[in-house]
Amino acid sequence: MLKDFKQSILISIWFVFLTFPLMAVRVNTTEQMVEWRWMTILWVAIGSFVLSYAWRYFLAKKQLKKKDDEEGGKHSKLQLLMEDMNFRYKAMGVLLVLALVFPLVFDTYQNTIMISALIYVVLGLGLNISVGLAGLLDLGYVAFFAVGAYSYALLNYHFDLGFWTILPVGGILGCLFGVVLGFPILRLRGDYLAIVTLGFGMIIKVVLENWSSFSFGPSGIANIDKPGLFGMDMNIDSSTIYIYYIMIALVVFTILITNRLKNSRIGRAWIALREDEIACVAMGIDMARTKLSAYALGAFWAGMVGVLFAAKTTFINPASFTFMESAIILSIVVLGGMGSILGVILGAFILILLPEYLRAFSEYRMLAFGAAMVLMMIFRPQGIISGIRTKYEYKELKEETDNG
Amino acid sequence: MKKFTVLLSTAALLLSLATAGFAADTIKLGVAGPHSGDLAPYGIPSMKAAQLVVKKINAAGGVLGKQVELLIQDDQCKPEMATNAATKLVTDGAHVVLGHICSGATKAALGIYNDAKVPVMSPSATNPALTQSGDYPNFFRTIASDDMQARMAVDFTINDLGMKKVAVLHDKGDYGKGFAEFAKKFLEESGKAEVVLFEGVTPGAMDYSSIIQKVRREKAEALIWGGYHPEASKIVAQMKRKRMKAAFVSDDGVKDDSFLKVAGKSAEGAYMTGPRDLSGNALNKAANDEFKAEYGADPGAFFQEGYSAALALLNAIEKAGTTDYDKVVAALRTEYVETPVGKIKFDARGDAEGVGFSVYTVENGAFKELK
């Protein structure tokens, strides 16, 4: 007890020292003023004292849990519930109904931010394929999102092509970009891949900014058509509801397909690749092809939802496609639970909707993002909901003939 | 499941709070701009200006006998957040909107306001297309557009300074590149000067020594910079270090007190365009004093423009005698109003008539109006 107390005091003193220049002082050299903020330091002292207790408690709990896992493993109630297929189907049904009646109950603003959240759900699910399943850390994912958005904006501007025509085209273009970019770089090991993809993300933005004759440069493209419905003229409310339903359909489509892929021969190869590359190739899996397929498929979703993004905002410019965007999508995947579809959906809702409703705290949003990423890795690396391993049904050989 | 229920009910609670709104009959003035993130310094002064104006007007009895209510939305200058903010404002029943700050965000949001018939007035969105394209009949602004600034900067460079070789640099951003492209166009059209270099630099790069050497190699007599003050500070400092004599001419994004502070001595002798100096204007001075009294500091970027926009919008409602879209717009176009940026009304395209621009130079650590 006393030892803990002493340690916490020491930690508190350390943090006071650590944060002192940045938290306690503000200088204004032009007006020759130094502002001393002693109160904030007091808060730091108290905060770090309390947090150090919490830190110790959770670390001990994690150790305990690790032991538990080794001795057969216990799952949290939530986890067990999620693994119950029956419950899952019911819950999905309820959620779908809720999602369908949502726009009829709530106003346009609620629909708009819900569309934003759903866009991030699809982005998260797409990135989940390469990061969560195949273990390829992609820090430039937003590049493919940009490819989709710009392909709609440009094709719409130059050739007046409609949303529905471009939706698959955007996905395919994203996918193609994934293949072209992925081909040379996927041989690189994990960490190298991270920095190169980060570079690609930045390069795409630079190109969009500079190549004015192609992309209209930093001033962007305005007046992009909203999705049409048999040439009907829609006001903002109904077109928002329409986009909302398109988005719901897209999310369901994404879930369906990623779920199928995850539980297929290809999906298993991705997961195996994440676990151990050498063992994976020794088992006869073509590493380059498997990596490329994961990377390109992830890019496909980003491209597709990019089209919808352009159609929703009706205006795009390179400023929407920054590294921070990639980081947010990555934190959705990490916080939700790498490899877990349900987790990613939940992650997107928490990370996108919470700041929307808590606009007053929006300054602290990125601070909380960063802290959450660290804490999540330390205390719950599997995310809010960890990936659920499918339990396969198998029968004895004799019974198989009956089934045949 | 319990956790999830809690989450759901919290969300529901927040939703009901957000949608409930206020039943009281008020005039709703929406304010949208970056109030968080790295561009917040450009949005917060306008927001505070609106708060000051509303406080004052409400104390004097409000507009049309009703109190004015502020609806404030953060867009972080991001198009997608701007559309969300716009939808929120429209849903909450804003009658007029002051904003947005960045041109990109403004363009993204305008369609939503247009559908909902809400007049929008920006204190800072200078992209020419906003008024000149004719796509946005509900848009007004209390600041001059980029092409006006660029024309002024170019005229000054070639006529007053008499420079023949000009390098044009920009920060690849919406505002900076737009300004630089106009500058280049006007320079070429004038036939009096040659554009020897037209390039973008990376904002936040460690230094700009290569590009500055390049400006020197091209023997440019003047450098026109399109962009904001942080990069401008670096450029003027490095030009001084390299003992370069080329004149530095820039835009409104540089005419910011931060430029004086950060660039310090290197800023001396730099030229920039900016709204005409109205510190002599009584309203302007009053607004400034109000701000100082309230916050104990100098107001930041676009404070005066924001203050003027709030005044102009509320005045139009008062003059129109209603919040009806057509009448308010008509009032904006016909009724002059006294504001900190001068006595203004708006032309058919939405640009303010009577907002003047001047060329400034930095002398003894302060801006000095030249013409």
Place this chain on the structure above:
Amino acid sequence: MAEKHKLLEVKGLTMDFGGLRAVDSVSLEVHEGEIAALIGPNGAGKTTFFNCVTGIYNPTKGDILLHPKGLPTRRLNGLKPNKVTEMGLARTFQNIRLFSDMTVLENVMIGRHCRTSAGIFRSIIRDKSVRREEQEIVESSYQLLKKVGLAEFANEFAKNLPYGAQRRLEIARAMATEPFLLLLDEPAAGMNPQETAELDQLICRISEEERIAILLIEHDMKLVMNISNPIYVMEYGKKIAEGSPQEIKDNPKVIEAYLGEETEEDA
């Protein structure tokens, strides 16, 4: 002996790492139905030899020839590991390399990858043929688990298995790739005597029942004497002896290599 079909033929295999010659012109053959063993003290280059054969390293010199029954001979030099596996040559690892966050059954199912075909589009559509293929993968993997005695653990995470069971799982996973030659890298390492005895039985059973030839690396000479013939001995990258267990036991060079191990270690 002579009429047995030759499956693997390695001629003068040499592997250099920078200036270091880890394997120095080693030749070796494995015939149908054999349980061959490659033994030698620590650091003799056995695992490097394996890595060259299975495509993880590209050997500096020498030939690795595979003679599948009824198919043309293939030279394995420079082929990617997955191609080697496709050819019918599977392996296990000295330091266990399981997919630890996948279930035991899934680990074996991964082994079926190169013998099945469903691609991305077919996996999405999941038509009847894909469903049938999936069922076949599950069933055959389960049968393999039964063979190595791990059926009861099928839905456990691989990382939660006891050590000896993990080694057996690696063997099952390798067998799932339908090899005709199985390379086992120190399969008994870290096992207690009882587990080792069980493993010996398992290896013999695989050899007899599945008709898979086996080449195994062992550090401990005694263990392989019971089941292997022929035995190859390596030391300092070179092959120093080959022959039947009896011949190896009597070979003075081998005795020296093993007895001298402690004294010459630092040299």
Place this chain on the structure above:
Amino acid sequence: MDYFLELFLGGLTRGSIYALIALGYTMVYGIIQLINFAHGEIYMIGAFVALIVAGILTIYGFAGISVLVLAAIAAIIWACAYGYTLEKIAYRPLRGAPRLSPLISAIGMSIFLQNYVLLAQTSDFLPFPNLIPDFEFMEPVAHIIGSPELVILITTFVTMILLTLLIKKTKVGKAMRATQQDMSMARLVGINVDRIISLTFIIGSALAAIGGVLVASYIGQVNFYIGFLAGVKAFTAAVLGGIGSIPGAVLGGLVLGWTESFAAGYVSSDYEDVFAFGLLVLILILRPAGILGKARKQKV
């Protein structure tokens, strides 16, 4: 020729700063195979602390070179403290976790520290006092190379020599090299590996802080965001040179600095970053281990 020389020196200056920061990346990577994404923020914090200390000192009447030295010392102390704490909080609990976990933790820490400084200080650009005086004797060549550049070059050169001596000649350096070669073996022979890792973070942070102070006084401004781009570029430099290799980091930094400088000078500064990352991709394709990196044979 003058132009070439100017670009060469400009690239050298920029490259030597990249090298200083890259050393931190490469040393940490060499020991625990982790990209310390938050390293750029340490650089930024170093610059900020120097600004605050220099500000206080000038306001209370100090002047001249003493301010620079005191500010730099404070920057180094606090940067080291942050580096040490960073490792303890964000990376140590993740030792032995899957490779992706500490990397994501590092990205989180980078975002956190940026916003921490943003909230604790300001989002604005702050003027950094001009602490490096203009030397009289530099005047004739000032149009090619100025006094601050000279100070940067000399400081980085001296720092690198000190670092080399530390690693090659001292007992601590030997322990660091041993840990880099084989962590478990080092532990067996009685090296306190945890302490060595902490020490590596501390040394790396000190180098970053020196870089931060030099750059801030060179360009005269500081902002919470300056660490991101500098960090990304320095990391690129470390990878270019061969991550884990100390001479590689220096070489990589210089190569990157020159690439950017010549690309901006002879081609177009529009695509400066494209050239930098293009070079990275090219080198990684041709030599996956970087220019001076040794291909680590993965143990199978």
